[in-house]
Amino acid sequence: MPLKWHMSTNISSRVDSSARAVDPTVVHSSIAKVKQTWQTRGPFAAAVAILETFVRPLFRLRRRLLFMVLLDHPRTSSEWNVSEHLLIIGANNQKDLSPRVTAFLSTVDQQDDLRGVKDGNILFLVTNGIECLHRGYIRLIDPGASDAKSVFFGGFENAPEIRSCETAPQARGKGLYRRVLNEQLRYLQALGHDRAVLYVMAENVASIKGATAAGFKLTRTLHDWIVFNLLVFQRVREAGSARWRLFLRSR
Numbered sequence: 001m002p003l004k005w006h007m008s009t010n011i012s013s014r015v016d017s018s019a020r021a022v023d024p025t026v027v028h029s030s031i032a033k034v035k036q037t038w039q040t041r042g043p044f045a046a047a048v049a050i051l052e053t054f055v056r057p058l059f060r061l062r063r064r065l066l067f068m069v070l071l072d073h074p075r076t077s078s079e080w081n082v083s084e085h086l087l088i089i090g091a092n093n094q095k096d097l098s099p100r101v102t103a104f105l106s107t108v109d110q111q112d113d114l115r116g117v118k119d120g121n122i123l124f125l126v127t128n129g130i131e132c133l134h135r136g137y138i139r140l141i142d143p144g145a146s147d148a149k150s151v152f153f154g155g156f157e158n159a160p161e162i163r164s165c166e167t168a169p170q171a172r173g174k175g176l177y178r179r180v181l182n183e184q185l186r187y188l189q190a191l192g193h194d195r196a197v198l199y200v201m202a203e204n205v206a207s208i209k210g211a212t213a214a215g216f217k218l219t220r221t222l223h224d225w226i227v228f229n230l231l232v233f234q235r236v237r238e239a240g241s242a243r244w245r246l247f248l249r250s251r
């Protein structure tokens with residue numbers, strides 16, 4: 001039976017959606033956000049959300065956190081319930097993915113990650129035989145120009161990265177993220193890597209908790225003031241000190 005996918009098709013807390021400011025899906029998601037804000041937090045909060053929507057292309061603040069883990073001690077394997085199945089997909093077995101799963105993984109946000117599997121990235125999937133419960137990638141190939149310049153600069157460009165992780169809403173809070181992270185780190189250890197990195201939006205509490213539980217430590221805080229979606233004033237906090245960088249945004 002083909003696997004069903006019940007995940008959202010967009011990791012909203014991670015994806016830098018303003019990069020697609022003219023994309024109709026962004027317009028729809030902005031309207032949905034305003035509606036939801038009105039319903040949950042009232043008209044004043046909705047007015048602020050509308051204002052933010054218009055100001056965003058001119059100026060916005062993006063706060064990201066870079067975490068690193070040292071792979072310097074043995075890790076015990078994660079425990080799985082009888083209904084949870086971990087699949088590790090690389091270039092050699094990517095063809096075994098069903099067309100339906102491939103279609104799901106080919107959404108706009110995920111295309112590059114999926115394409116990277118044939119070049120050496122690794123996809124971790126957890127299924128219960130019917131539904132896919134969790135997805136996450138290990139990026140072993142070079143980071144894209146944008147991430148290399150704005151996140152991994154100064155020494156982390158070559159570290160393997162855990163990225164694009166998502167747990168299906170109905171499977172959240174059961175430690176799937178933490179357990180898959182642990183398996184991804186064991187996998188990297190077996191390949192001989194001595195560290196791994198990941199980055200998240202600073203407001204993504206669940207991701208920060210899961211990463212910390214898997215052993216990641218906060219290494220770098222990045223606050224980007226982005227002007228006209230082009231010029232980035234970046235404050236970098238790292239190893240107890242802060243510094244500023246100025247650069248043009250890569251697409």
Ligand SMILES: CC(C)(COP(=O)(O)OP(=O)(O)OC[C@H]1O[C@@H](n2cnc3c(N)ncnc32)[C@H](O)[C@@H]1OP(=O)(O)O)[C@@H](O)C(=O)NCCC(=O)NCCS
Nearest residue numbers: 013014165166167172173174175176177178206207209210
């Ligand atoms: C982030 C995400 C992958 C976590 O998945 P998960 O399988 O539910 O994570 P875990 O069950 O391992 O939980 C991790 C921790 O976050 C906590 N947590 C889960 N959801 C939370 C929420 N909405 N708010 C605050 N904490 C939350 C859990 O209690 C757990 O903390 P604990 O170990 O102290 O109990 C999931 O919330 C998700 O898919 N979010 C949308 C996509 C995303 O943000 N991906 C991360 C991009 S890198």
